[in-house]
Amino acid sequence: MTRIIVFTRKNLFSIIILAPAVLYLVGFLLIILFKVVALALTRVGPQGDLFPTAYHFVELSRNPEFRHALVRTIWFTLIGTPLELVIGMAAAFLVVREFKGGGITRSLFILPLAIPAIVTAIMLYIIFDFPGGHVNDILMGRYSFFPFQVISHPVDWRGSGFFALMVSILGKVWRDMPISMLIILAGLQAITKDQHEAAKTLGANAYQTFFRITFPLLTPAMSTVLVLRSIEVWKEFIFPFILAGSYPLLATLIERAYHEWRNPNEACAIALVLLVLIIISTIFIFHVLKWLRRRLVRV
């Protein structure tokens, strides 16, 4: 007891300056966690509230809309996350070498980050408009710079689940490309010239150098991208909300449950499912990457 008092007195100033942020952030986090679980496990009824109950989860598992959203979300993540990595890597490999105008090119590649996500989503809404948008006009060969007719009739991009979610993924990947690029770029720049020189001296060709040197040494950076980006893609809201309104993912279904069905409890149950999915997937990716790294890098 006295030790606590002595400790407090000695560190009073630092405790005082740390307290507001800790209380604010941790306090809100606890409120959020408590409320999500409490709401999800409560059934509001005419005879009063029922707690705890798995009613909402049972209801959701019977709800075809929820099932479709779950399947869509899984596909969305399975396609979106690798794309984020591949495009980010491609961009990083393009700008890693020194060339005239490299600085400007790098700045240009960071531009998508500077465009608000809602603006990007609305631009894609306009570009992929039906019947008369730029993409439809290009694919129908109506411009002189691309005189090839790929499709004969305009495509209703927002009228099919597949196309609507593809356009959403496109927007998400476009906007996040700089983040993945910068992480991979940092990884690439950390690989020293000596390592490449050594490989060359030992008679490795370009492919061997890439697969035996560059690729294994990049695994930490790639793992970072995969883990962080997969979390981002799981919870993506803005792009599907604007571009795929009729084909909800779990994140957009939360909005629908809250605003259209007027059911905060059900919304929280969906949110809890999404949270558990994110946690499981993150742990899974983490372990798979660890196993892969052990297989790949034999030091």
Place this chain on the structure above:
Amino acid sequence: MREKGASISKISATRVIWFAGIVLMILIVLAPIFVMFKYSLSDRSSVVTGGMPIPLWPYHPTVEQFEGLATMDSFITAAFTSMKVALLSVIISLAIGTPAAYGLVRYRFPGIMVLATMLISVRLFPDIVSVVPIVETFIRFQLVNSVLGVAMAHSLLSTPYVIFIAMGVFEMIPRDLDEQAQILGASKLYSFTRIVLPVALPGLAAAAIYVFLLSWDEFIFAYFLLAFGELSTLPVLLQKVLSWTPQHNLLAAISVMLSIPVIIFTFIVQKYMQTGATAGAVK
């Protein structure tokens, strides 16, 4: 001889592929941004073409959309609301984040790094999961449809960033500075507010701009907290305009007004972060 020729052609082949890749990437990056500016300058005949292909450049470029925004009450109000929310969230998150960062950097008691990691990783919590509980909580405290409510939600998102950036700034400031001040008889509080903070200001300004932009851009919390009220921030107004009358040129003009400050400040902050915040502090 033949080998030499082969190697030259190989080098130029990779060169060509690489150059094509650069050009393609630049085109992909610029396309949506170009379309945004193009539509914002479009007259009606370039948007509603009656079955003709949409022109790549407006037939009669005009700034009438922007002139229209200047007299559009909902736009002016939303712009001011966005400003207020962003400034308020800068004030809140810097006021609680900066002292915390200083404490985390300067005072090493056991578990402090765990605490720092915990505070920063709050940001990894999915916002779409926390939005319904936050709104339900805010309803009880009359914080829905208010500038303060949205600013509080935004500072919840941005305080971890402030702590992270400010920790970097304070780590660059030599400890000698505060220690010498305390040897000369300054209190801890005095040496923090009068000696360390002035030196840290440039770095903290970068953090402030960052927080401002985060709030200026943010859609999810703003939308859920303002969905059924009179107030809108600019991103929420964009969504509302989209659901009322999807006029492409009006949407693009609002988008340009929303994006320009972000584009400018993003590059300013980037430059700022690289200049040492502490040059010449300790002689």
